Amino acid sequence: MALELAGNSRETEQIVAFIHEHKSKQTDPFCAYLHHMPGLRTTANNRVQSLPEFCRLFYAVKANSEPHILQALAPIVHGFEAASLGEIVKIRQAAPDSPILFGGPGKTLEELEGALRHNVHLIHAESIHELNKLNAIAQRHGRMVSVLLRINLRGPLPAATLAMGGRPTQFGMDETQIGQVIQHVKQLPFLRVEGFHFHSLSNNLDAGEHIKLVQHYIRLAGEWAGKYGVELNYLNAGGGLGVNYADLDAQFDWGAFVSGLENEIRKDMRPETALLFECGRYMTAASGYYAAEVLDIKQNHGRHYVIVRGGTHQFRLPASWQHSHPFEVIPVQEWEYPYDRPAVEAVHVTVVGQLCTPKDVLAQDVPVKQVRAGDIILFRYAGAYGWAISHHDFLSHPHPGHYYLEPSPVSVT
Template identity: 55%
Template sequence: MNQTVLDGKVLTTIKEWKQEHSQPISAFIYDLQALRERARQTVSGLPEGCRLFYAIKANPTQEILKCLEPIVYGFEAASIGEIRKIRQVSSDKPVIFGGPGKKDNEIEEALLLQVKLIHAESILELRRISHIATRLGIQASVLIRVNLRASFPEATLIMAGRPTQFGIDEEQIEDAILLTQSLPNLQLEGFHLHSISNNLDAHLHARLISVYLERVKGWRERFGLTLNYLNAGGGFGISYTDSERKFEWDTFVSELRQVLYQNAIPGVELLFEPGRYIAAACGYYATEVVDLKCNHGKHYAILRGGSHHFRLPGAWQHSHPFEIVPVEQWNYPFGRPEVWDVEITVAGELCTPKDVLARDIQVSRLRVGDILLFTLAGAYGWTISAHDFLSHEHPDHIFL
């Protein structure tokens, strides 16, 4: 985090919050103004014929959805629970329904809630969507999700080009298309080709879209398809370990324009569904240091909080970036533990050695009672964590 943020409203909020609480604090803080600016910047740069959906799995809180609803074209959901959250915010916002394990009741309710598109993940799922839509007397619009037989740029998560649980193997695409054309109450609108996640190379991402367009163009010509959409997923990356490494959005958009100039498919809209890229930078996780210790020659800071609040660092096995917010208040009649110029491993309050948010980070000074402010915590933070493990109190959630 840069000093501008530390000198601003986030820091003020933390200090005010601490003054109001006698016990050690732990809170997620969300800067909604920053979220709006990020979303507007992302949407405004897209070429004509492109639409942006927000993947709410990154952060599905109602305040986030309300903030984004006027800006993004629609939302992408991965469960009926997420669809319900979207419909609480908007009754008619376009919704895409994805995920590899949809149940019959989810498909039925999604159709009744008028989702725009359903990503079909298998041959069986195509049959089940058709069966349920026919029973309801509803036309279901689907995109076939395809696991391409291709190599892809390096990214944190790879979901195609190798065996995964996502999509239909490209070698089965003929069977899937012919089946879709034969099934009642099913309309093939296009394809979903989300293959990588958290890619940091804008040049390679533009080339990836070119591969997608070439594949879909080939299928359209081969099978005489009338298509409306190509969903290229999200996958725009955030670096948690190198503050200088960023996904260059302007570079991607510039090269995307060239890709579309050469390979655009007439009548086919290009859909994107980022989540992390939109929400990560708007969130912070603030948690207080409750103890300092040296064990077997290693220094540890123990937090009021940890991976049961903020699982992302442990799940991805990285040291999450943080800044130290000094707190001068000390209410005990004995000395205040502190360390100077040491490497600190930041651990949570859980009874497991895996509860670590950062390892061997050099700090100039740290005291019990100071607050660690973890940045880039707006996506895949609270909602992916094991909230009730050991039954600790939940953190506060503050929306600026």
């Protein structure tokens, strides 16, 4: 959707002012990621402080692993969730003492060695083979290692954009194998099972359904702990709290979710158990923006195309999820060239990038009042799974700028 600037927050106004200031100082087309750091900190503080005391909120680094983001979140969140040794190293550079959860399928020997070296708090075990590898490494180091068993439930589960459980996937161990897995791990003397990890879906927008899902996790984990005699110090309910890119005014209801934790989940929690959440997108998406200058506007087979500096090699999320990403047009009045300025009014446009592929689409068939070459397309909710998942060097275009807006903005190009 194309959003109107009027009525937007003070944060967006600051972003727009920054764009105008910096565009006026450069001759190259403007293209940058912009992160509103006070907004990020406020969001993170509100999330952490509103949780019941039996809950812990970890930041899932895969959503955005830039050092400035990790440094900003380190004093606020209870810890970080990593999915590779590279992410563990980034976390330790930003937060030397923060607790780390380490998950993901196919962990290598080097990664498991690195997890011990960097004092990872909990390792999410994905298979019996991974448990065997980790036990051998722990034995070589002469230390006990705490693990959570990642389980792929049979479902049914709530609908969401991505499903990592409730169906065949590469994640976790089949729910029907839980007895076999626990009996096996009891024969591994250097591993300590401290609970279970469930991360069954991603981008769930229904707070009520998410509470029901967490209740299901708690019931199963309690049954297994009692039946098989394992500790339940931690229950990791994963992430999966969604962002509504189709309607920015209809977001996941955090207040209702926290209320459900207090009123529905609390009574089912064992006093010794901490409930962990590992949120990424939900923490950083709203405070990030991707801004790209309009290079050309043309009509082709009856459709209006707005071509911007950049594209899906810098901001892959829309193509990855096959959605039209929400944006607004930032007018730029200056036009210093001797030739006509391409422009359209009151039409539907498709916003594309510079790549030599028809899949380089950021938004499709979106109504706009006006857009001209030299204006800026400002994509909102771009702070997660944007730059981090993009194929940066395809066609070898210049990288975007990276700005972290504080009272005195920090620029990383």
